[in-house]
Amino acid sequence: MGDLRMVVGGVGLQVRDDGGKKEAILFLHYGGGNLMMWEPVVPYFRDTHRCVRLDLRGHGHSDAPPAGYALEDMARDVAGVLDALHIDCAHIVGSSLGAEVGLALAVAYPQKVQSLVCDGAFHSEYGPYGIHEAVDVSVDEEVRSQLAAGRAKPESTYDSAEALIGEARSDAESWGTWNESMAAVAAYNALELDDGRFAHAWRKWARDEYTDHYFAARFEEYYAALECPIVILPGEREAADVMVSDAMTGFSRLADRCEIVHVAGAIHPFGWLLMPGAMSEAVLDFLAELCD
Numbered sequence: 001m002g003d004l005r006m007v008v009g010g011v012g013l014q015v016r017d018d019g020g021k022k023e024a025i026l027f028l029h030y031g032g033g034n035l036m037m038w039e040p041v042v043p044y045f046r047d048t049h050r051c052v053r054l055d056l057r058g059h060g061h062s063d064a065p066p067a068g069y070a071l072e073d074m075a076r077d078v079a080g081v082l083d084a085l086h087i088d089c090a091h092i093v094g095s096s097l098g099a100e101v102g103l104a105l106a107v108a109y110p111q112k113v114q115s116l117v118c119d120g121a122f123h124s125e126y127g128p129y130g131i132h133e134a135v136d137v138s139v140d141e142e143v144r145s146q147l148a149a150g151r152a153k154p155e156s157t158y159d160s161a162e163a164l165i166g167e168a169r170s171d172a173e174s175w176g177t178w179n180e181s182m183a184a185v186a187a188y189n190a191l192e193l194d195d196g197r198f199a200h201a202w203r204k205w206a207r208d209e210y211t212d213h214y215f216a217a218r219f220e221e222y223y224a225a226l227e228c229p230i231v232i233l234p235g236e237r238e239a240a241d242v243m244v245s246d247a248m249t250g251f252s253r254l255a256d257r258c259e260i261v262h263v264a265g266a267i268h269p270f271g272w273l274l275m276p277g278a279m280s281e282a283v284l285d286f287l288a289e290l291c292d
Helices: 071-084 097-108 141-152 161-175 180-188 204-216 219-225 236-240 242-254 276-291
Strands: 002-008 011-017 023-028 049-054 090-095 113-119 190-192 198-200 230-232 258-260
Touching: 002 071, 011 071, 023 071, 023 097, 049 071, 071 097, 090 097, 097 113, 097 219, 113 276, 141 204, 161 180, 161 190, 161 198, 180 190, 219 242, 230 242, 230 276, 236 242, 242 258
Parallel strands: 023 049, 023 090, 090 113, 113 230, 230 258
Antiparallel strands: 002 011, 011 049, 190 198
């Protein structure tokens, strides 16, 4: 079927669907990513699954409306895409933001989610599964100051797509995460504006509103309401952080059927781009267990 443009609730969404009559697996990208991040991964699933990926609203080649960036908004978009593709139920693989949207989808539309893979939603920011001592962000002056500074900063624009990609490369190289797959994601994110300049496809207003919702989220509420099997795939840094690891363990006990699987060398959320074979093997093992 290839690339499709779908309108769900008035929002245009870019979708890539391999088609076929096999079980569907839907891939949801990280914040600032896009559907291109899954191209190294899809070959590991194509023989056994119908592979669907999309750009979440405010990302990639999808529309960036002025509002609607709560997890439930994006989950509603994804549910609409599944309906439009006549997919009754799918396995969901989510990276970071995509994992959070996958959780929201599984809770709001349990009949649509057969299983869930979370490379993300490892902890809440506040509360019993949080990593901050404050009760919530309203009384956390340090975080509030950081968020205010981010909001006040104007959106970055660039003279050319090459300049935007060059900055992404510089950032990734500082972490040792640049490769051809990362380059493809960065190139896809280069959005030409009406004045001929370029901006990152994850527009500033989309990032700002999502961030507000994220700091208020209590992911324990989602895990406790899950009806489907779930696997959590943390990166090595998250697994080594005591507070984050404790939160993940707590989340796994809230869900009826949840396991935590460690992939050696994984770097959240870029493992899918850097080591697609190992990450895909962990997912395929999880899916095979569901059939036992």
